[in-house]
Amino acid sequence: MKTRKRLGALLAQTAWVVAIGSGVPAAWAADPINIGMIAPTTGVMATVGQRQLATAQWWEGEVNGKGGIKGRPVRLIHCNDEANPEKAVSCVRDLLARGSVLLINSSVTGPIRATMPLIRNGPVMVTPSPNVMPEPSSYVFQTSPSDMDLTRALVEYLHRSKVDSIGVIAATDASGELGVNTVKTLLPASSIKFHLARIDLRATDASIQLAQVAKSDVRLIYSTYSGGGAATVVKSFNNLGLEQPLVVSYANLSDQFIALIRNDMPRRLLGLGLKGVVPELLADPAERERVAYFARAWQQAKGDSIDQLNLNALTLVDTIEAILRNGPDTADAAAVKAWLEKTPVRSFQTLRFSPQSHIGMNESHAAILEYKGGRWVPAPPVQ
Amino acid sequence: MNLFTQSIYSGLTSGAVYALLAMGLVIAFRTTRVVNLAHGESYAVAGLVIAMLDRAGLPLALALGSGVLIAMAYLWAMDRVLLRPRSSWPVASLILITLGMAFLTRGVLLVVAGVDPLSFPRLVAGPPLRWAGGILPRQALLLIVTSIVAAVAVAVFLGRTRFGRQLRATAEHPDAAQLMGVNVAATRAAAFLLAGGLGGLAAALLVPLVPVDFQTGLGMTLRGFIAAALAGMVPGAAVLCGFILGLFEAFVTSYGGALASDPVVFVVLIVAALWRSRSIRFEGRARA
Structure with missing residues (x-):
């Protein structure tokens, strides 16, 4: 009898701990909708993963605070892959085993690619x-402009600035490899010369690479390197006292990155960004309002301003929410995929996927921005 | 910018750090016969402590002093608590303990300092120096000069002082040294304090140029160890090998590319290790 009572008490305590620990209020009668999220919250890409996870968690609280989706709470399950492909694969296995119906992958190129074969038959991963x-045949949907589109925006800016020679620094990882292929394809075709140097992700000094690319005819240097490690490039740039504008990659338009380099700010810091980072660049008033609402809500919840990483994550959770609210049953991954391919997703900029392309944005969504007076503004041409 | 000159400046800058770390590793090794794989953590601990104290508003001089002292205390405590009580254990087990300590320290630093790389202001301000087509930050010049001065000071200290002789005696035969009146415990403590001080000094000089994070330590240990191993664990030679390694790495990166850097450096390490082992096998004589 005593044993039964003890067992009952233990089960009750366990249920309470599970309910509290899950982040889902115990009062929900319906089962939660599990959304798996892979984000590197430690390691060299932590500046990217932490911000995106915080945004997704904010969204989880926002949705659940308004009654959930179709009467069910949303439960975000996070797995830290440390931007490591092997760990990312384990994360996906674990998240699927824990009943995730949709996946968010906020890691970087190598780990994301490593996880793609695991969802050959679904569920949808953004x-x-x-x-x-x-591939359009896959269950993976990408919510940013492609690297090619972002580089096209850079080329347009270079033409506008009458710059015909630049230096490029790229990491030696998969992201860097892709960046190199993109510039090799696009820049010569646009009559722009470039000097290229590669840098190891764990490097602590980039002065040799900068010396390799900062030739006398080079009027701008572009670092494709993402994450906190890119601070090494900025620091070395400052150590060498270089005068050219420095363009940082898409993933580094974050407050966290700016905090890392605040003592080493180049004379002109530019970035490949989304127009949503500077809401006045958005033509559609509804899109501007969406950014404004998010900025207010984030400020209220976290006490700081939004940056591009928040906006990237917003496109992810908006896509997830659109599927859950308006799409077919997530158990039918093929139906969800087909639905996303024909339904525009309203976020701070509208995402349009199709049966031919699983990339939601394009060149028109991107802009070259400059960090000035503590915020990002449209970049004036290079003098 | 002249790539050749810039490679020399970059190589000397990183070589200065490898030299300081290698020297610390060698000093600790010569008293315990243990390769301390947590040695680079003294660099990470000092760098992060100085950066955090600086952010908290402490005057930089005070933050620097505190960081170096904490790095010294860190290695001293590791020896006192983990290594010395187990000095009868096989060396391989003790090396594993130091590796465990390195990972433990990394975890603690992650919790205390967070994941972001941190830095603090330079000790010498002003525009970088431009010589022969290369650019050298003033802080890097200070680092190179300090490293050479520290190397000479340590070499003199070890070669010409009573402590140096005690250190060598302790390394050769701790029991015999004890019978001869050497305070082996105090000698070990002093060696680890000195090693921690060198790791802390390296951080104080390099972190203003290159940010430090919780994962930096093991990489620093590795580079310091390569220089120390190439030098055959001899303090003076370790300094020279530190500079040679820094220059070699810089030239491989400049002319072979970043992708070639690690493979080439490790191939050199393997070749050097084989060459040294041959010298040991034939007791330093040429093979007949």
Whole structure:
């Protein structure tokens, strides 16, 4: 009898701990909808993963605070892959085993690619990495402009600035490899010369690479390197006292990155960004309002301003929410895929996938921005 | 910018750090016969402590002093608590303990300092120096000069002082040294304090140029160890090998590319290790 009582008490305590620990209020009668999220919250890409996870968690709280979706709470299950492909694969296995009906992958190129074969038959996975170009036959949807589109925006800016020679620094990882292929394809075709140097992700000094590319005819240097490690490039740039504008990659338009380099700010810091980072660049008033609402809500919840990483994550959770609210049953992955291919997703900029392309944005969504007076503004041409 | 000159400046800068770390590793090794795989953590601990104290508003001089002292205390405590009580254990087990300590330290630093790389202001301000087509930050010049001065000071200290002789005696035969009146415990403690001080000094000089994070330590140990191993664990030679390794790495990166850097450096390490083992096998004489 005593044993039964003890067992009952233990089960009750366990249920309570599970309910509290899950982040889903115990009062929900319906089962939660599990959304798996892979985000590197430690390691060299932590500046990217932490911000995106925080945004997704904010969304989880926002949705559940308004009664959930179709009467069911949303439960975000996070797995930290440390931007490591092997760990990312384990994460996906674990998240699927824990009943995730949709996946968010906020990691970087190598780990994202490593996870793609695991979802050959679904569920749908959304990712913001511009370096991932999913096959239309796959269940992967990419919510940013592609690396090619972002580089096209850079080329347009270079032409506008009458710059015909630049330096490029790229990492030696998969993201860097793709960046190199993109510039090799696009820049010569646009009559722009470039000097290229590669840098190891764990490098602590980039002065040799900068010396290799900062030739006398080079009027701008572009670092395709993402994550906190890119601070090494900025630091070395400052150590060498270089005068050219420095363009940082898409994933580095974040407050966290700016905090890392605040003592080493180049004379002109530019970035490959989304127009949503500077809402006045958005033509559609509804899109501007969506950014404004998100900025207010984020400020209220976290006490700081939004940056591009928040906006990247917003496109992910908006896609997930659109599927859950308006799409077919997530158990039918093929139906979800077909639905996403024909239904525009309203986020701060509208995402349009199709049966031919699983990339939701294009060149028109991107802009070259400059960090000035503590915020990102449209970049004036290079003098 | 002249790539050749810039490679020399970059190589000397990283070589200076490898030299300081290698020297610390060698000093600890010569008293315990243990390769301390947590040695680079003294660099990470000092760098992060200085950066955090600086952010908290402490005057930089005070933050620097505190960081170096904490790095010294860190290695001293590791020896006192983990290594010395187990000095009768096989060396391989003790090396594993130091590796465990390195990972433990990394975890603690992650919790205390967070994941972001941190830095603090330079000790010498002003525009970088431009010589022969290369650019050298003033802080890097300070690092190179300090490293050479520290190397000479340590070499003199070890070669010409009573402590140096005690250190060598302790390394050769701790029991015999004890019978001869050497305080082996105090000698070990001093060696680890000195090693921690060198790791802390390297951080104080390099972190303003290159940010440090919780994962930096093991990489620093590895580079310091390569220089120390190439030098056959001899303090003076370790300094020279530190600079040679830094220059070699810089030239491989400049002319072979970043992708070639690690493979080439490790091939050199393997070749050097084989060459040294041949020298040991034939007791330093040429093979007949």
